[in-house]
Structures are given as C-alpha cells and as structure tokens.
Amino acid sequence: MLNVSKAVRVAGLLLTGTLGTAGAQASAPSTPPAPAHAVSAATTRTVSSVAVEVSGTVKGQIVSCPKSLKVSPAAVCLYVQNTPASLRPLIRGKLGTRALGDWKTSGQASSLLVASTASGPAGAAVLMAPLSERETLLIVDAVQAPTAARPAPPAGVVKGQPYVLGRDLVGVVSVTSLGGGKYRLTRSGEAPLTVTVGQKTAQLGSGNVELPLAPATDGQQLIFPLAGLRALGCTLTPTSGNITVACGTASVGLKPIVF
Known part of the structure; x- marks a missing residue:
C-alpha cells in the first residue's frame, strides 16, 4: 500500500488549486465555491452530516487534512481505497437531491456541492484527488455563500460625501x-x-x-x-x-x- 501520509500530502497539492481559485457556484455553475474559514454551528453540523454519509458509503478512513489546504476547522478528510471514477457515482447517488448539479473537475481534482437542507443553498462541498491508481483523498468542507453585489451608486454622487x-x-x-x-x-x-x-x-x-x-x-x-x-x-x-x-x-x- 502507498504511504498514506505522503499520499495525502500529494493529493493536498492537487486540491490546492481547486480550492484557491474557486468561486460561488450559485453565480458561476462551472466553478465550485471556496471553503469558508469561519463557519457557523449550523454549517458545521451540515459538514459533519455529509462526512458521515460519504464515509459510510465509501468506507473511508479519517485522516489529518493536508496543511497545504486552507480548509475550515469543520473540514473532514477521508482516505479511501478506491478510484475517483468509482467513487463519484457512489457519492452522487448517496446524496441524492442534496447534490447540487454534477461533479466539476479541475485537472485531477473534482468537487461536488451539497445543499445544507433538502432544498437549501450549498452548505458543504465534497472534493477528491487521487493518491494512487487505487487510492483517493476525499475532503468534506464548508462553502462560502455567494456575496450579493452592492448596487452601483447613482451617477454623479461623490464617494465618501x-x-x-x-x-x-x-x-x-x-x-x-x-x-x-x-x-x-x-x-x-x-x-x-x-x-x-x-x-x-x-x-x-x-x-x-x-x-x-x-x-x-x-x-x-x-x-x-x-x-x-x-x-x-x-x-x-x-x-x-x-x-x-x-x-x-x-x-x-x-x-x-x-x-
């Protein structure tokens, strides 16, 4: 078996770009949102719930999240002895209508948004990257809600006055x-x-x-x-x-x- 600690670090590097360049999927469907660093108790419960569901489905082992990832304190990382291609339909099927859209890919990494409730906005994201031909790192983390854009000030007004x-x-x-x-x-x-x-x-x-x-x-x-x-x-x-x-x-x- 591949050294798990080393493999997790490698997968962390693959996922860093996905997390660092992500935006709100609600406003840009092709891009997953970045993880939130300060999360509410309700969001933490959502992440924990999704992590339990996903772990039970893929038979994952909880591991320490790579330090290279800027994940929230609520994040859960899972080591799984299976390929991403095999895991994606299993996770998508388990989450059912709570899965928002389909998996999005960026290089070798992929991500899936999960609603906070049966019909609510995105509250968590499942991200994955391969560790080897038969091993995968999964991360379940909170996502930031899209920020509403401030309306433009009326023409002619001077800012700060x-x-x-x-x-x-x-x-x-x-x-x-x-x-x-x-x-x-x-x-x-x-x-x-x-x-x-x-x-x-x-x-x-x-x-x-x-x-x-x-x-x-x-x-x-x-x-x-x-x-x-x-x-x-x-x-x-x-x-x-x-x-x-x-x-x-x-x-x-x-x-x-x-x-």
Missing part, C-alpha cells in the same frame, strides 16, 4: 420636481433654491449660488448634498451620529447617506 434625500427634509424644506432634472427647494419666508441634477450652479431667488457638490437623483427623487442646505440658510448640527437640520424655527433629525 454625505447626501440627503428630498423626502428626508419634510417639515423643514419643501422639495418639488420641475421636470428635466430640475428641483425647487423652498423654506418658509425665504427665496426658493432651484437646482439641476449634475450641476453645482443653482438659482437662489434672482441670483446664482455655487453648491459644494452637484445634486443627483436615483430616477425618482432628489439626492442633495448635505452641505448644500446652507445655501437656504439652514444650519447643520451633529447629534450622536445623526445630523440636526434647522431651517428657521423648524428642524429635523436625519442620518445622511454616504455612498
């Missing part, structure tokens, strides 16, 4: 859409401020003023630079992480938006 929505100013400043990207901001007893999306120059009464930043819009409402409210004679006072906007005798507390 505070803005307010027109609706946040109700009670102190009235915001009216004039169409064509123009808005009128008014407060009681003062000249109105007419602004245009994408332009710093605004009209205050019969004259012009320069805003610190150009207003923007999300297609439905005005996104106005917080500091621009000073053009209306409003004052801005920080209060416990929020801002108090006072325009004459009226005031409102709000939390600015920073993109």
